[in-house]
Amino acid sequence: MADVEVYLVDGTYELFRHFYGMPEESRQRSRLGATRGVIETLLALIGEGARYLGVATDHVIESFRNDLWLSYKSSEGMDPQILAQFGPLEEAITALGVHLWAMTDLEADDAIASAAAVAADDPAVERVVIVSPDKDLAQCVRGTRVVQVDRRQGKLFDEAGVVAKFGVPPVSVPDWLALVGDSSDGYPGLPGWGAKTAAAVLAAHGHLADIPDAPGQWEVTVRGAPKLAAMLSRGREAAELFLDLATLRVDRSLLGSVGELAWQGPTEAFGAMAERLGAPHLVARARALARR
Numbered sequence: 001m002a003d004v005e006v007y008l009v010d011g012t013y014e015l016f017r018h019f020y021g022m023p024e025e026s027r028q029r030s031r032l033g034a035t036r037g038v039i040e041t042l043l044a045l046i047g048e049g050a051r052y053l054g055v056a057t058d059h060v061i062e063s064f065r066n067d068l069w070l071s072y073k074s075s076e077g078m079d080p081q082i083l084a085q086f087g088p089l090e091e092a093i094t095a096l097g098v099h100l101w102a103m104t105d106l107e108a109d110d111a112i113a114s115a116a117a118v119a120a121d122d123p124a125v126e127r128v129v130i131v132s133p134d135k136d137l138a139q140c141v142r143g144t145r146v147v148q149v150d151r152r153q154g155k156l157f158d159e160a161g162v163v164a165k166f167g168v169p170p171v172s173v174p175d176w177l178a179l180v181g182d183s184s185d186g187y188p189g190l191p192g193w194g195a196k197t198a199a200a201v202l203a204a205h206g207h208l209a210d211i212p213d214a215p216g217q218w219e220v221t222v223r224g225a226p227k228l229a230a231m232l233s234r235g236r237e238a239a240e241l242f243l244d245l246a247t248l249r250v251d252r253s254l255l256g257s258v259g260e261l262a263w264q265g266p267t268e269a270f271g272a273m274a275e276r277l278g279a280p281h282l283v284a285r286a287r288a289l290a291r292r
Contacts, residue, residue, distance in 0.1 A: 003126045006119040006261060007050040008112045010132030011057035011100075014038045015089055017152065019082045027081060034082065035089045036277040041151075042098055043282065045131070046289050052261040054099035054115055056108035057090055063107045065185075065245050072245065073186045092277065095269040096286060099261050106249055109136050113248035116140045118255040125258055135182065136248060138162045139173040167199025175208040178243035179232075187242050190235045197222050208243055265290030 018037030019027065026033055045053065061075040061083075075083055093100045101111035112130055119128045120142060130137050133150035141148055141162050148157045155161075162170050179198040181189025204220035205211045212218060213233045215225035222228065232239065255261075266286040274282045 004052050004122075004124050004258060005050070006115075006125055006128045006258060007045055007053040008115050008119075008128065008130050009042065009045070009053065009055045010108055010112060010130075010134060010137070011038060011055040011089060011093065012108045013132050013134060014041055015057070015082065015085060019079075019085070030278060031081065032085060032088055032277050035085045035092055036279050036282075038089055039092050039096060039277065039279075039282060042093070042096060043285055043289065046263060046286075051263055052258060053263060054101065054255070054261045055093050056101040056103060056111035056115075057086060057093075058108045059086060059090065059102035060104045063103070063110075064105050065107070068241065069187055069245055071186045073184065088276070091269075092273050095267050095273040097264055097266050097270070101254060106251065109134060110249040110251065111254055112137060113140050114251045114254040115261075116146050117250045118252055119258050119261075120146050122258045135166075135173070135177065136185070136246060138166065139170050139246075139248060141170040167196065168202045172202045172206060174243055174246040174248075175202050175206075177246040178208055178239050181242070182246065185245065187245055189242060190231050190239055192224070192228055192231050197224075197228060201228075208239055263290075 015034050015038055019034035022033055030036070042053070042055065061073065061078070065072045066074060090100055090102050101108070103111050112132070116128050116130060119125050127144070128146040130140060130146065130148045131151060132148065133152070137148055138157065140146055141157060141159050144158045149155070157165060159170060162173070166173060166176055168176050176198050177189070179189050179193040180195050181187055200220050200222050201211055201218065204218065211232060213229060215229040218225060266283065270286060271283050274280050
């Protein structure tokens, strides 16, 4: 095993992308249409050369973060049709022979961060590709070795790309999110702290904990600094909580070795699963890819 590229896919994002990308009529007609879309995406990745890959899903939408912040994202209010597809999606991924992390206490993003850390430490791995546009996952990017790809927009973000996008390096992305907030995850950030201001201050100081309370001690000049500093001083406890929410957990026990991600082809169960998805042609496609 040498010059390996590892692909880590955000299955939850892919399920939502396919679900909301379908016309309403198609959703009603095909209850597993989004699941089929994710499987087709995985086969497309394999067809493009991905041979070491894993998919992470939020088997349970709620996580330990909901205990830290009551307004953190949850399954409440989600379309029942999409919630009903998580189980079949996980069955389909496993039947395809792709490594799966179905997360409960931790989130899918934590699993991807964990696998990226393990894979990046393996000298046989040339590059780790995180397949998701999720802002949280930008913190995992390292140089050109661990990159993030938004397939929908056809964009790849290495470390320089993350800096260009957020104004801060990957290691400061959790701090940036703590100040700015993340509406998709359900926490607001601090009042008055916009994306550009947070980027400018963090570019100078690196981390939330290193930003002085006194604006006169800031190493950068920003408009409204006294008011922003006052907001930070009063809201530091909340900001530290948001930083905790934004920081992905790395649990190396989730991946013993990169070899576990090697795709060997579909399992015997994939035929029945493809029939269930209304796409029996996927079996021949998967088997043909396995023979390459």
